[in-house]
Amino acid sequence: MTLRTRVGLAGGAVVLVALAIASVVVYSSVRPNLHRQLDDSLMKAVESSPTVAAQLKQKVEASGQPKLADTPVDLGSTLVQFIPAPVRPGPNRAFIDVTKRDANVAVGQEPAYFQDVTHDGVAYRVYTALMPGSRSGGGALVRAARPLDDATGLLTGLAALLAALTVVGGLVAALAARLAARRVLRPVRVLTDAVEHVTATKDLRARVDLTGRDEIGRLGRSFAAMMTALDASVHAQRRLVADASHELRTPLTSLTTNLELLAEDDGLRDPEAPALVRAAIGQAGELRSLVNDLIDLARYGEGTARAEDTRLDLVADRVVAKAAGRAAAPRFESALSPCLVHVDPDAIERAVANLVDNAVKWSPPGGQVLVVVADGELTITDEGPGIPPADVPFVFDRFYRSAQARSMPGSGLGLAIVRRVVETYGGEVAAEPLARGVRMRLRLPVARD
Known part of the structure; x- marks a missing residue:
């Protein structure tokens, strides 16, 4: 399964879950409201029952045909039944039976109440109350009833609609997310193609043109x-x-x-x-x-992990002391100011020693080498033949040896090791030709106390 498809499915799943939660909330909110509206309509029907009773009486008198008093009256979707006083428990010819609770309501011993009953296979919501205007000591009852299918049908339709919207919304969201993911993930596809190209061809010159800011x-x-x-x-x-x-x-x-x-x-x-x-x-x-x-050269690379606070002036002093003790060594002059750097002591000592050895190698008999340390910078100046300007950019390259140095012993790696060590710790090196000799400059970030 591609990443684009997974993103589409994930987006659709998120929308589906969100719509499902929203549907449950809507259904849970609408259901009690419908029942409350149903109960309110029944109570209003009871409140208007005296008017209905009067109209019904006029119609009976005008038609001259007798009508049973307890026969329910169909007012649209609402049935209204009048039970004349005295109310006694027992079977009812036209609607549900009269219970003892109904008799208690008629005499005022119990309040009006709602109930769900089934009559002739139809479920009703029934409200039973004392007929307005009746005497509380033994008046007539009025019942208002509506089929529960009215509310149930609405809830069933609402549930079906919400379910359909949830499913369709999830599918549409998944499709839209997949189409959007195609565009959004295009840079990933470009990057993947580049990686596969490098893997297949071993061509490290492959480039990726991605300019977005994300x-x-x-x-x-x-x-x-x-x-x-x-x-x-x-x-x-x-x-x-x-x-x-x-x-x-x-x-x-x-x-x-x-x-x-x-x-x-x-x-x-x-x-x-x-x-x-x-x-x-x-x-x-x-x-x-x-x-x-x-x-x-390999050991003092970027993988060097060891580093500690080191006195650059003391390292230079040790290196100069060793070099000065050799036979036929030049004269050394030192100006070493206290200087603290955060490096590998062994590595930086090797770098300083390489610079000093280079100065000793090129110094003429009786020449002088000046070593100065101050503010994170070490300079070593000799009085040798110097460096041709054309060779200056290459003196710190591996195995590079100028024409005049090829007859002398050496591997051509000493100054390359110096640069590798110094650059590993964020420093820099440079060679500065002078009128007589050359000045090698090594600079490292100073570690503040």
């Missing part, structure tokens, strides 16, 4: 943004695999070649064996460094 429009825009991000992620993954395979292939080929040379006849007795071993160790170290960088 939830469906928001869903469409979110889906389009997700597809764009997913497409970019897949392309980035493919590029990473291609770049990583290329970068891994070179040291792996050299390592394999050296090991093959060592495995030849002379083997370790060859005078070149120590050099080959040293080269193999160096190439294995390059592989290890490259693999570690790849692992760190």
Whole structure:
């Protein structure tokens, strides 16, 4: 069953239930009103009974034909029966029997009353009262009766009408809801077609044109943004695999070649064996460094969950202290102001260390590296050859190495790791060429105490 059909059925069911409740309320309200109107008409007939009795007496006298006093008089839909005094319980020739209660009403011992009786197969509503104008000590009775079918027929017709309206209203509402759902759910159908297309073709370039401001429009825009991000992620993954395979292939080929040379006849007795071993160790170290960088690049992605308040100035101080202790290290100058950021301490230390290592690698002998921390920003300035303007937009890309850096050791992932770490925590990085050297800038949101 389609969603459109389910929406139509749900809409019809809601309207059907609402109409059913309304019909029950209307029927429940009309039913007592009809009975009350029936009782009022009987009471009015009793009130006008003296006039009817006088007219009846004139007609009898004018016709000269005797008429039984207790014979009911048919006044349209109402029967009026006069029971002359004295009223005694017993059978009645023309209508229902006279009861002891009737006799008590005639003498004023009981009030007038209503009753439902059946006479000759017809159900009646009967009102029995002392005839107006009669003496309360023993007057005549008057009965007013109307068939209950008058009210029952109206109620039956009303019930049938309400039932028909309820059913027809529910069906019409279901049809209208289904037709409306076709238009309302059109964006969902468009989105479904796009998802099925992506599933069938694996084409992540599919786009959904939904411009509405409602939830469906928001869903469409979110889906389009997700597809764009997913497409970019897949392309980035493919590029990473291609770049990583290329970068891994070179040291792996050299390592394999050296090991093959060592495995030849002379083997370790060859005078070149120590050099080959040293080269193999160096190439294995390059592989290890490259693999570690790849692992760190993946680990410091957007899925990084750990974060805590960290003093950026203290992290920078530790990194500078380690770098300054190395052989042939440049001179370090530091200006570190207290700065609190909310990050993963290990990740940010790795990022700062990569920036410092980059500055050390490019610093000339006797050069100086200036490290400054203030207001959530860390800058590292070296006195190296700088960065060509054409390379500035790409220095933080994975595996990117400028022409002058390709002869130097490195995987091309250090600055990419820096950007990944910083952007994970809402920061940004930049490279600023100087007249002499380059300034690497790292900025993070400051965590306020």
